[in-house]
Amino acid sequence: MHIVVAIGSSAFSKLGEGSASATQLANLRGAVSALADVAREHRLVLVYGNERRMDFDVCNHSIEQEMRLALPAHAAVTVLTQMTVGGRMADEGAAETVPIIDKDLTAAVVAEAVGADRIVFLTDIDGVYRYWRSFAPEFIAHTRMAGIDKRDFAKETMAPKIEAACHFVRHTGRPAFIGNIIHARSVIAGTSGTRIDP
Numbered sequence: 001m002h003i004v005v006a007i008g009s010s011a012f013s014k015l016g017e018g019s020a021s022a023t024q025l026a027n028l029r030g031a032v033s034a035l036a037d038v039a040r041e042h043r044l045v046l047v048y049g050n051e052r053r054m055d056f057d058v059c060n061h062s063i064e065q066e067m068r069l070a071l072p073a074h075a076a077v078t079v080l081t082q083m084t085v086g087g088r089m090a091d092e093g094a095a096e097t098v099p100i101i102d103k104d105l106t107a108a109v110v111a112e113a114v115g116a117d118r119i120v121f122l123t124d125i126d127g128v129y130r131y132w133r134s135f136a137p138e139f140i141a142h143t144r145m146a147g148i149d150k151r152d153f154a155k156e157t158m159a160p161k162i163e164a165a166c167h168f169v170r171h172t173g174r175p176a177f178i179g180n181i182i183h184a185r186s187v188i189a190g191t192s193g194t195r196i197d198p
Helices: 019-039 056-070 103-114 158-170 181-189
Strands: 001-006 043-049 116-125 128-129 138-140 142-143 176-180 193-195
Touching: 001 019, 001 103, 001 158, 001 181, 019 043, 019 056, 019 128, 019 138, 043 103, 103 116, 116 181, 128 142, 142 176, 158 176, 158 193, 176 181
Parallel strands: 001 043, 001 116, 116 176, 142 193
Antiparallel strands: 128 138, 176 193
16 A cells, blocks of 8 residues: 655654653654554655754654664655755744745645555644544544534644645545554554544
């Protein structure tokens, strides 16, 4: 199966933890272990976005290094891009003044272009919840696009994933999945997290 996985730095920075590189790297290694399990059985394309501005070396180099260590017999290719604004690299602070390309929508476009069988958005929560910040959040295990109103989801966190998932589903007729990175295998299998169908 051909699978595109979108992951952000939020999946490496667990709630309540600091932003120290050692902590991020430990979380990253746990995530890579789950992704390696997936890559052993499927063709995997990983799209990563550094929305929490993790240490530059961690986000740009360690993912590839850890994947190569976990999968020494597998070929891997890394395509690295970095935004430049006014002659400065985005990690130097310039990115705060301009719109940032959304990694989730980028992943959806990539998945459509490569003919992926499914797209998976891995994050640090178990799936999609309506009214996440309310007293009674509602977990969604399975839904169709017609049952989704992106106004029900946090604008800066879940709404972009919902929008990107629906983009992929709408243009391909194939499913999208959203769930916790530590349960990557079961999210992809559809036994945990949230599944979105046409």
